[in-house]
Amino acid sequence: xxxxxxxxxxxxxxxxxxxxxxxxxxxxxxxxxxxxxxxxxxxxxxxxxxxxxxxxxxxxxxxxxxxxxxxxxxxxxxxxxxxxxxxxxxxxxxxxxxxxxxxxxxxxxxxxxxxxxxxxxxxxxxxxxxxxxxxxxxxxxxxxxxxxxxxxxxxxxxxxxxxxxxxxxxxxxxxxxxxxxxxxxxxxxxxxxxxxxxxxxxxxxxxxxxxxxxxxxxxxxxxxxxxxxxxxxxxxxxxxxxxxxxxxxxxxxxxxxxxxxxxxxxxxxxxxxxxxxxxxxxxxxxxxxxxxxxxxxxxxxxxxxxxxxxxxxxxxxxxxxxxxxxxxxxxxxxxxx
Numbered sequence: 661x662x663x664x665x666x667x668x669x670x671x672x673x674x675x676x677x678x679x680x681x682x683x684x685x686x687x688x689x690x691x692x693x694x695x696x697x698x699x700x701x702x703x704x705x706x707x708x709x710x711x712x713x714x715x716x717x718x719x720x721x722x723x724x725x726x727x728x729x730x731x732x733x734x735x736x737x738x739x740x741x742x743x744x745x746x747x748x749x750x751x752x753x754x755x756x757x758x759x760x761x762x763x764x765x766x767x768x769x770x771x772x773x774x775x776x777x778x779x780x781x782x783x784x785x786x787x788x789x790x791x792x793x794x795x796x797x798x799x800x801x802x803x804x805x806x807x808x809x810x811x812x813x814x815x816x817x818x819x820x821x822x823x824x825x826x827x828x829x830x831x832x833x834x835x836x837x838x839x840x841x842x843x844x845x846x847x848x849x850x851x852x853x854x855x856x857x858x859x860x861x862x863x864x865x866x867x868x869x870x871x872x873x874x875x876x877x878x879x880x881x882x883x884x885x886x887x888x889x890x891x892x893x894x895x896x897x898x899x900x901x902x903x904x905x906x907x908x909x910x911x912x913x914x915x916x917x918x919x920x921x922x923x924x925x926x927x928x929x930x931x932x933x934x935x936x937x938x939x940x941x942x943x944x945x946x947x948x949x950x951x952x953x954x955x956x957x958x959x960x961x962x963x964x965x966x967x968x969x970x971x972x973x974x975x976x977x978x979x980x981x982x983x984x985x986x987x988x989x990x991x992x993x994x995x996x997x
Contacts, residue, residue, distance in 0.1 A: 667698040668983035671848040671880070673795075673865045675704035675726040678856025678970070680733035682885065683790070685972030686979060687734055690789040697983070699790035700844040701730045702871075704864045705775075706802045706830075709816035711748070711758045715766045722775040722799065724765035726861070727792060731761070734788040776838055791844070795865040798835035802864060804828050815860045819894050828859050828910065830867045837868050845871070848880035849986035850979060855885045855970055858895050858903055863910050872911040881986035883918040883957070885975065888926070888968050890939045901948035908952065919949050920978055922961040922970070930968050957982075 667690075672682055679701060689697040705722045707713060712723035732745050745761030768778035776797045783792055804812045806823035818825070845851060854862050862884075866872050875882060884907060886900045895903070904919055926941050934940065946956045959978060963971035 667695050668850070668980065668987055669698045669700070669844070669848045670850045670852065670979060670983050671700045671702060671844050672852045673702045673862070674854050674856040675861035676856040677729060678854055678861065678887070679703065679726070680729040681855065681970050681972050682852065682975050682979065683730055683733035685974075685976030687789055689976065689980065690734070691736070692789070697980070699734065701734070701790065701792045702795050702841050702844075702865060703727050703730055703792060704861055705794045705796060706800060706815050706860065706864050708801060708814050711762045713816065714758070715762055719766055719770065720799070721766050721769045722794060722797070724762045725759075727765060727779055727794065728759065728761035730792050731783065731786060731788055734790045734792070736787055736789065791840070793838050793841045793844070795841065795871065796835040796837055796868045800830045800832065800835050802828060802860065803831050804859065819857065819860055819891070821893055824897075825859050825894065828863050828867065830864065834869055837871050842870060842874045845874040845878050845880070848878055849990060850983035851875055851878060851880045851882045852979060853884045853907065855887050857891055858887065858898070858906055860894065863906065866907070866911040875911070876913055876915040879986070879990045881917050881982045881989065882915055883920055883982055884916060885920045885970070887942055888922055888962065888970065889934055889941055892938045896938060899943035899945045899948070901945045901952065903942070904949055904952055904954055914953050916954050918957050918982065919954050920957045920959070920961070921946070923958045924960040924962040926962065926968055927964060930964055934968065
């Protein structure tokens with residue numbers, strides 16, 4: 661017998677620490693004792709730097725770093741797993757600089773013969789709440805065209821580009837999504853994008869064949885969580901509308917319903933700290949966002965510690981509200997404004 665109140669289905673698309681922040685907030689609602697939310701993470705696989713890049717070059721596996729972060733965020737025993745999976749070897753020939761979690765996924769890929777299967781099996785072994793899929797199982801890399809006309813290849817080089825990024829493309833240009841990803845998008849009540857690096861964590865997912873069409877066809881609510889700060893070089897000078905425009909430029913159409921922005925002012929001490937890294941708060945030109953046909957949700961979403969980050973619980977609350985709206989939409993009910 662079906663539950664009278666089946667869990668809200670949320671598909672979160674992105675990569676890096678931004679996506680794991682949202683997943684961390686949603687986790688408490690996805691635990692078996694609550695089962696209020698069914699979470700699926702779709703994660704970019706274009707990283708070519710650090711431990712992930714080394715494993716990719718030496719073992720011909722997809723980069724595991726962003727997947728590892730999501731596993732930690734959705735783990736029931738996050739404290740223990742984060743210490744284990746994020747443990748980075750400080751010495752040892754061939755081991756220095758690698759994290760245990762990256763090595764674990766690389767080894768399981770070799771054993772299973774398939775990266776997506778390795779992610780599935782490791783998720784089961786670690787008893788995470790939710791599902792994690794790479795945006796594609798194909799071995800792809802990023803290429804950026806800059807406003808000065810130059811072309812830069814590789815995620816790590818793109819993130820250090822001095823000129824403004826005009827567009828991002830995948831190499832090779834056509835790659836396949838997992839069927840499970842398309843199914844999750846079709847059944848979703850809410851699809852989120854971000855927060856996270858705009859051009860190297862969020863947009864690459866929209867360049868995978870069939871994913872933009874699946875998002876457009878889904879009756880889910882679609883929301884972009886706007887970053888709090890510029891990312892040096894990658895999005896220096898970007899406002900909220902600039903972020904939204906970049907998304908719509910890479911996946912054209914009127915498919916995006918909401919932009920979620922933070923309203924709480926960042927402290928002067930943190931502003932000064934980030935200014936030394938050539939980063940400032942993302943400007944909230946909300947009229948321009950709405951002129952693009954995208955509604956704005958403005959909330960206090962800030963968590964300040966040693967870094968400026970989104971508050972996981974505040975993000976989760978917004979996601980739950982939007983997922984309920986998406987459920988009403990999917991059931992054909994009139995949405996109250």
